[in-house]
Amino acid sequence: APAPSRDFIRTIIDEDNRTGKWAGRVQTRFPPEPNGYLHIGHAKSICLNFGIAKEFGGQCNLRFDDTNPSKEEVEYVESIQEDVRWLGFSWDDRLFYASDYFEKLYAFAEHLIENGKAYVDDLTAEEIRAYRGTLTEPGKNSPYRDRSPAENLDLFRRMRAGEFPDGARVLRAKIDMASPNVVLRDPTLYRIKHVHHHRTGDAWCLYPMYDYTHCISDALEGVTHSLCSLEFENNRPLYDWVLDNIPAPCHPQQIEFARLNLGYTVLSKRKLIQLVTQGHVSGWDDPRMPTLCGVRRRGYTPSAMRDFCDRIGISKADNLVDMALLEHCLREDLNRSARRVMGVLNPVKLIIENYPEGAVEHIDFPYHPEDPAMGSRPVPFTRELYVERDDFQVEAPKKWYRLAPGAEVRLRHAYYVTCTGFDVDPITGEVATIRCIHDPATKGGWSTDGRKVRGTLHWVSAAHAIPAEVRLYDRLFTTETPADGKADFLTFLNPDSLKTVTGARLEPSLAQAAPGDIFQFERLGYFCKDRDSTPETPVFNRSVALKDSWAK
Ligand code: ATP
Ligand code: MG
Ligand code: MG
Known part of the structure; x- marks a missing residue:
């Protein structure tokens, strides 16, 4: 810092x-x-x-x-x-x-x-x-x-x-x-x-x-x-x-x-107490709360908080600080310290038709691309995987580098696969499975023939993945200054500040995670294991997404 x-x-x-x-x-x-x-x-x-x-x-x-x-x-x-x-x-x-x-x-x-x-x-x-x-x-x-x-x-x-x-x-x-x-x-x-x-x-x-x-x-x-x-x-x-x-x-x-004022939230114990006692949040440490126990449960780190306080500085003039600055500090810290893992929030099955049934490869995944000292773990790869539903389109637009019929993509650290077709659920009309073939010569996720494969997808092995609940958060209030006195601050509560995803699938190494452990789920953001987790179903809070909107 x-x-x-x-x-x-x-x-x-x-x-x-x-x-x-x-x-x-x-x-x-x-x-x-x-x-x-x-x-x-x-x-x-x-x-x-x-x-x-x-x-x-x-x-x-x-x-x-x-x-x-x-x-x-x-x-x-x-x-x-x-x-x-x-x-x-x-x-x-x-x-x-x-x-x-x-x-x-x-x-x-x-x-x-x-x-x-x-x-x-x-x-x-x-x-x-x-x-x-x-x-x-x-x-x-x-x-x-x-x-x-x-x-x-x-x-x-x-x-x-x-x-x-x-x-x-x-x-x-x-x-x-x-x-x-x-x-x-x-x-x-x-x-x-x-x-x-x-x-x-x-x-x-x-x-x-x-x-x-x-x-x-x-x-x-x-x-x-x-x-x-x-x-x-x-x-x-x-x-x-x-x-x-x-x-x-x-x-x-x-x-x-000057006190700190933060956009889209309230920093006053009297108001925070109201959120708790009236049940607008689950408690003082609800991950949407600007309390220190809330941001801790959300996955914010002490060093990100200190860095934030250094950057906002001290002055005599009241001002409003953008939450994006705090998020920026958090990303900078977690980018250095968080282990990379794979989890699929909205899974759809991907079947590799030319991959042997029953076979399991254990691929060695480093926890951090720039820090070998963080070690690695084996990730099982099999014929049936889950990938992100959003990573597939039946009719892909231009510059779509992810899965689509006929398109070739890289499965992270594994193989190139080419989509050969898909099946639709006759009742829901949704894509039920995606079919593909892999190129065994691209083991590790690269080739020597100069082929351009731009999209890299995260995945988990269907048979090995652990089901999880994931909680995604948005701002607690819909307006930047809910406490400016123009109306009761509670009228500005964001009804969509919590989105619970129940069917997520995570790579099996995450079974060992302890509450409070923070990871980068590749391509999705940083996630912190919550204390609501049970042995059967871990719960992860998204601390912050990967994209940084903070203008330097
Ligand atoms: P609240 O209005 O949330 O109840 P407070 O000022 O009454 O806050 P105290 O427990 O008296 O709460 O605060 C302890 C110290 O923290 C005080 O010195 C106070 O000035 C400081 N403090 C409280 N809120 C802020 C803030 N938003 N920015 C900077 N300092 C603060
Ligand atoms: Mg006081
Ligand atoms: Mg007070």
């Missing part, structure tokens, strides 16, 4: 290292909220944070931003760790939970209260919203804003002790109700929620808000550069305000970058 270029974030770090701002230290973090599975957008953030730590000889923490107890589940915590590891990054012993800081966060809140920087507000949520004002109108002070530090402290401790029901009171920062930045109009720091937490159990009924927690967590971990997406730009003054008003161990720099 090309070395990542000097984007604006790396340029800032270079400059910090030059001036000695952090004494050469680089500490980043990836801070997911465990409320869903990670998606391709998160991969951008993971590659950025872990990538920068690696490049600058620093460290990256994995921190679960788990301060919102009602939405978080252990299942998500586990899947997130698996996905980060799968992408090829490790956090060693640097795994943290914001919930581990609850006691410290609480102490800092008391510090703010004692210094007159925070107050307990009894307004309802609706009243707080109404008092906040709008972009064009300043907010109004709450009638509870001028409570004394002693009264605030007493109330805050009783909030912690569980004396009040959910929503009865909140703790707010005392900043400026007239600030042009609405975020600074006395933001809520704590709310009461009598809810069980996945790690702290029932120890707390008082939970800190994201903006309050995030900056302090960064500071407690000694983060130097806190990289987040652009929507947090307006929150940066609050990030700095909190750290300026507590005895913080350090003051990390928040830097915003």
Whole structure:
């Protein structure tokens, strides 16, 4: 992969290292909220944070931003760790939970209260919203804003002790109700929620808000550069305000970058959850999903994902990335790494009339034309084969180099065959068998007489082939920006995003494949064995077709 270029974030770090701002230290973090599975957008953030730590000889923490107890589940915590590891990054012993800081966060809140920087507000949520004002109108002070530090402290401790029901009171920062930045109009720091937490159990009924927690967590971990997406730009003054008003161990720099938007899909956990719970897909790891577990099941590789993240780069400007770029990265990787095998998706029988009945030749097939180290396997060749129905035409157009009556083609690594005729099923009207003769002098699939045979077909031996199910995928949505808000994104679901092919026939070596193994089925694309496979019927997902439409 090309070395990542000097984007604006790396340029800032270079400059910090030059001036000695952090004494050469680089500490980043990836801070997911465990409320869903990670998606391709998160991969951008993971590659950025872990990538920068690696490049600058620093460290990256994995921190679960788990301060919102009602939405978080252990299942998500586990899947997130698996996905980060799968992408090829490790956090060693640097795994943290914001919930581990609850006691410290609480102490800092008391510090703010004692210094007159925070107050307990009894307004309802609706009243707080109404008092906040709008972009064009300043907010109004709450009638509870001028409570004394002693009264605030007493109330805050009783909030912690569980004396009040959910929503009865909140703790707010005392900043400026007239600030042009609405975020600074006395933001809520704590709310009461009598809810069980996945790690702290029932120890707390008082939970800190994201903006309050995030900056302090960064500071407690000694983060130097806190990289987040652009929507947090307006929150940066609050990030700095909190750290300026507590005895913080350090003051990390928040830097915003543009999120990844990908065409024909959605990158938002909230929307992805809907696809799962409403049954539009089979689960979080449905191979059509843009989740990391989904693309992994589809056959996308970690190195293709990292290459993709390098190529899209980092900027301040929002843009929409074409899925074709990701597919291009995948093809480049699999072209190097995937073994070539033969499978026929839509089989029709080909009978070689001059080939001895009952005879079997085991032809040695290399797994990769350019990489002998990948080895080879024997592929049985017999009188009755299956070939692709699409590779035969009764009345062939001009420049048809595949099978047609009278035409000669090459069977991959085997023989030249010439089509002598075909039989039609009297009921369906479909071609039932194709007949041909082979030229025994062309063994291996070549001749010395200069004959031009342009078409090369893949095939499997009918008696040896294993039946398989193959799943072909198309885009999940019919429009490039399903989440642009013009209509419910679900109305743009592509009804034909999954096509299941049940009668495929694969070469027998594939009986040994394990779920997750990825192959190139010659001429058809890259396919990954799915965990739905049974011993009788393997299931393969098409990761990506062979043709590349990505314009370089
Ligand atoms: P979602 O909107 O999908 O729920 P989120 O931003 O709320 O995403 P978090 O779990 O908070 O999800 O994300 C962890 C980190 O990943 C954050 O730093 C966030 O900025 C980053 N991130 C999330 N989505 C993207 C994206 N599409 N592109 C780049 N970074 C992203
Ligand atoms: Mg978030
Ligand atoms: Mg979100």
